[in-house]
Structure formats: structure tokens, C-alpha cells
Amino acid sequence: MSEWAVVKISRRQVMWKELGRPFLDGLEDILGPGLGADTNYHTWSSECPLKPHSHFHNLVANLRVVEAGVLDEDDRPACTMEEIPWHRQRGGKDVPLDDLQLVDAKKLWWRLLAAFVKKRRIEWDPGTEEEGWKGIDVWVEPRDTKAAMMGTINYVGRNPLEDFAVYSNSHPDCPDPPGWLQKYSNKSRPFGWWLSLRSLAGSQKEEREKLHPLTGDRLDYLGKYSLRELLDRNHGRLGFLDVVKGRPVFSCLDRWEMEWLRSVMKSRAPPWWDDDE
Numbered sequence: 001m002s003e004w005a006v007v008k009i010s011r012r013q014v015m016w017k018e019l020g021r022p023f024l025d026g027l028e029d030i031l032g033p034g035l036g037a038d039t040n041y042h043t044w045s046s047e048c049p050l051k052p053h054s055h056f057h058n059l060v061a062n063l064r065v066v067e068a069g070v071l072d073e074d075d076r077p078a079c080t081m082e083e084i085p086w087h088r089q090r091g092g093k094d095v096p097l098d099d100l101q102l103v104d105a106k107k108l109w110w111r112l113l114a115a116f117v118k119k120r121r122i123e124w125d126p127g128t129e130e131e132g133w134k135g136i137d138v139w140v141e142p143r144d145t146k147a148a149m150m151g152t153i154n155y156v157g158r159n160p161l162e163d164f165a166v167y168s169n170s171h172p173d174c175p176d177p178p179g180w181l182q183k184y185s186n187k188s189r190p191f192g193w194w195l196s197l198r199s200l201a202g203s204q205k206e207e208r209e210k211l212h213p214l215t216g217d218r219l220d221y222l223g224k225y226s227l228r229e230l231l232d233r234n235h236g237r238l239g240f241l242d243v244v245k246g247r248p249v250f251s252c253l254d255r256w257e258m259e260w261l262r263s264v265m266k267s268r269a270p271p272w273w274d275d276d277e
Helices: 009-031 097-118 145-155 161-169 193-201 227-231 255-264
Strands: 036-044 052-060 062-073 075-082 188-192 239-244 245-253
Touching: 009 036, 009 097, 009 188, 009 239, 036 145, 036 161, 036 193, 052 145, 062 193, 097 227, 188 193
Parallel strands: none
Antiparallel strands: 036 052, 036 188, 062 075, 239 245
């Protein structure tokens, strides 16, 4: 399945639509509605990024959205957050799924995998419905602090080339990263109330005040721009500010420097790259 998924970019979207999203929908049937989750689908192995290894990282909060029993200012049912209780095993360990829920989660994932490989004639024997799900391992690692949670979110959302950089330092003779790894956009996919995380937290637009490096005038904050968006707004020209003997000097990148920049950009080059100006 891992080799199948990296052949075409469109297949990675299929993995989410037929495996990632349905699993979270089914998890709501098991744990109850109102869940919030964030998912990253990885196509590579952390230990060896040159090897395809399809797997999902699901960050599921132990909070659900429920009705608060009152009406909001628009006379609609207001909602609040409710903690999802964990279950204590016979050995005294607290776990998010009781025994029955654990079996249901394993069967859910097994059924999704079995249907997926059968539909696409991928060579894999899922076993019988009575026994196949028993080979599914469920691994849960709680995040008890904000720092641990934010660290995990950043880790699962990392660029795959970060893993390749670490790997290539240990294996200097390794080949260049394959195209499917270089072109992969490891975007997260929010689910449930995680889609409305900012509005639920009541967050406001952060006030940012910056001063012009040359004139000292106040600059208006317009938002964050990616490198490509910045180049699009500046018609393909990119400059930099340097300080020489205490005086600011502004220069533009020459064509050779722009060519190098184009070679390291992850996204498709915009149309003005071929211009001579």
C-alpha cells in the first residue's frame, strides 16, 4: 500500500478520503459525537525517508463539544466543552478506550483497510472478519502539557526533507530524495471542532507593529506571505537589505541568485520565472 500511495499525488488524497476521514467519523460512533482532531498523513519512514511508509498521525483531544443547555444571543443552543473521561484498566492504568471500544476501533480500522486494498487490488491478505482485526495494534501516547502538545503538533507537521537531512548526514553516500518525497506537502487536516479552533478560543487578531527599516515609519500588518506569494506580489523581483559600514544598502537578487532560489522552491515555479527582467 505504501508503494501504491506514492506513485501519484492524487492517491495521497484518496488515502485521506477513504481511510483517514472515515476512521474519525467511525471514532465518533464509538466515543460519541462532538470530537475534535488534527491529522497528518505521512508517506515516508522517519528512520529511512527514502522508503515509502504510509501512516496517519491522529491528534484527538479528550474534549467534545456539547450543548450547554442555554441559548446564545441569537436564540440558538449554545455549546460548551466537556471532558471525555478515560477508563481505568484492571492493572490501574488509565486509557482512553475501554475494552469494548478498543475492539470496535480495531475492527473499524481493519474494515477500512480491507475494503481499500480489495477495491484497488493491492496485494495484501487482511484475513477473515473474525480474526483479521486482531492483528491491529492500537498505540496511544497522552500529551499532558501544553508544551508536549505543541511539540507533537510541530513534529507531525514537519517537512519530510527535515528527516532526509538527518538521514543524509548519517548516510552521506545516499541518493537524492525521490520526487514523491520532495514534492510532498505535509499539511494537517482538522476534524470536528478543531476546524473552528480559533473562534472557539475567542482569539483576536494579534496586534503587530513594525517600523520601516529605512524611514522609521509605522508599517501596517497585512498578514503572512509564503515565499511564492511574496514574489508574486513583487512581480518576480526579490531584494534584500544589508548594512555596510553602518549604512543601510538595498539590493536585488541577480538572475543567477534567482535561479538558485527557484531550484530550492518546493512549489511549481510561477510564469514570470522565464522572463529576462
